[in-house]
Amino acid sequence: MKRFLQAITLASCSLLLAACGNLKNSDLASNSTTTTSKAKKYETTSSTDGGYSVLLKKGVYKTSPISGLEATNYDNSVDESAMERGLIRVSKKVFSTKDYVIQEGQQLDETTVTNWLGRYSKSNKEGLNLKSNGKTGSTTRNPIILQQIMEEDFYVKSGSSYKLAGISISLGLNSVDYYTKTTDGSEYSTKISLAKRRAFGQKTANTIVSRLHAKKKLKNIPIMVGLFSKTDTDSLVGGTYFSYGTASANSSKISKWNSVNEKTQVLPTVDGASAVSASDESKFTSFKDEIEDYFPNVSGVTATLRYYDGKLAYESIAITTQFYGYLQVQSFAQTVMSRAKKYLGTSSPVEITISSVNDTQAVVAKETATGSYRMHIYGGN
Numbered sequence: 001m002k003r004f005l006q007a008i009t010l011a012s013c014s015l016l017l018a019a020c021g022n023l024k025n026s027d028l029a030s031n032s033t034t035t036t037s038k039a040k041k042y043e044t045t046s047s048t049d050g051g052y053s054v055l056l057k058k059g060v061y062k063t064s065p066i067s068g069l070e071a072t073n074y075d076n077s078v079d080e081s082a083m084e085r086g087l088i089r090v091s092k093k094v095f096s097t098k099d100y101v102i103q104e105g106q107q108l109d110e111t112t113v114t115n116w117l118g119r120y121s122k123s124n125k126e127g128l129n130l131k132s133n134g135k136t137g138s139t140t141r142n143p144i145i146l147q148q149i150m151e152e153d154f155y156v157k158s159g160s161s162y163k164l165a166g167i168s169i170s171l172g173l174n175s176v177d178y179y180t181k182t183t184d185g186s187e188y189s190t191k192i193s194l195a196k197r198r199a200f201g202q203k204t205a206n207t208i209v210s211r212l213h214a215k216k217k218l219k220n221i222p223i224m225v226g227l228f229s230k231t232d233t234d235s236l237v238g239g240t241y242f243s244y245g246t247a248s249a250n251s252s253k254i255s256k257w258n259s260v261n262e263k264t265q266v267l268p269t270v271d272g273a274s275a276v277s278a279s280d281e282s283k284f285t286s287f288k289d290e291i292e293d294y295f296p297n298v299s300g301v302t303a304t305l306r307y308y309d310g311k312l313a314y315e316s317i318a319i320t321t322q323f324y325g326y327l328q329v330q331s332f333a334q335t336v337m338s339r340a341k342k343y344l345g346t347s348s349p350v351e352i353t354i355s356s357v358n359d360t361q362a363v364v365a366k367e368t369a370t371g372s373y374r375m376h377i378y379g380g381n
Contacts, residue, residue: 052102064104070148071117074178079230082238090244091168094224095154105151136181143190145200148172168224173197176232201227206253220249237264263307287343297322317352333362337373346370
């Protein structure tokens with residue numbers, strides 16, 4: 001079982017969200033307002049551009065106790081941010097940003113989720129992964145399908161306080177399960193089809209809904225569950241959601257599942273792959289060619305694009321340089337910002353990270369599709 005522990009203050013959370021896009025476009029926003037009562041003090045960050053306000057308790061950002069828990073040690077590090085960002089986005093289909101504020105999930109604890117991520121067995125009857133059949137062949141063994149569980153909670157104002165009014169759960173489902181036949185032995189893998197992920201995910205979602213709604217304090221809380229396909233360990237981009245459904249209050253299952261249309265792509269494409277959008281590919285190529293021509297000490301330029309419902313929703317560009325002087329970095333960052341304005345258009349937020357082999361040197365970004373670009377140079381004024 002792998003556990004990544006992150007001590008996240010509100011400020012560092014803001015930086016993390018900004019790295020995923022920005023506060024506004026990662027569906028959370030900054031600035032705070034305060035509600036007080038005799039026993040408790042609440043703060044909520046103000047929201048803009050359709051984002052959620054974040055609920056703080058006594059001025060403190062609460063992290064989820066299940067953050068980073070995973071079923072195995074084999075995971076792609078880019079999946080977790082894509083999984084969280086996507087869960088917030090899909091949640092907006094169910095829990096309106098106008099009516100709800102958000103907090104990292106607090107209803108599931110570490111022990112519970114650790115057991116759920118395990119295989120079902122005599123010693124772990126709570127396990128949600130398939131019982132081992134004792135086989136080790138890649139096509140004959142029962143793979144680990146459920147890799148990760150994520151939770152977000154949604155609250156509504158109630159007098160001078162807030163009350164829980166909705167829960168979103170994400171099930172991270174392996175598209176490939178990696179394993180060894182002996183301790184420290186060779187690595188093998190089992191591919192898991194989308195059809196199998198879908199059937200397993202829907203069944204597992206209903207089991208989780210039933211367990212949560214069996215709790216007195218949660219029986220009247222709507223629960224949305226999203227199904228997320230995790231990528232293989234070599235993928236350069238995070239996975240995507242393919243389905244979600246909602247169980248109403250007191251319901252023991254989800255009766256209707258909805259499709260989610262998400263695609264990710266890395267540019268330049270490789271192995272003759274076609275671009276999702278020829279127009280977006282052309283814009284990126286023009287941007288890439290011009291900055292490479294202008295500065296010969298650029299080692300590489302790649303972009304990760306995310307599409308939702310067929311539209312470009314976010315573009316992240318990574319530029320690797322061989323610059324070491326502050327003036328070089330500053331001049332290059334200004335050129336990058338100028339060319340981004342010229343070529344990358346106004347269809348999505350953009351984040352451009354400029355790095356050497358060892359350090360991040362600068363970031364150029366715009367927080368909204370039609371917003372203004374901003375530049376920050378690390379180690380400078």
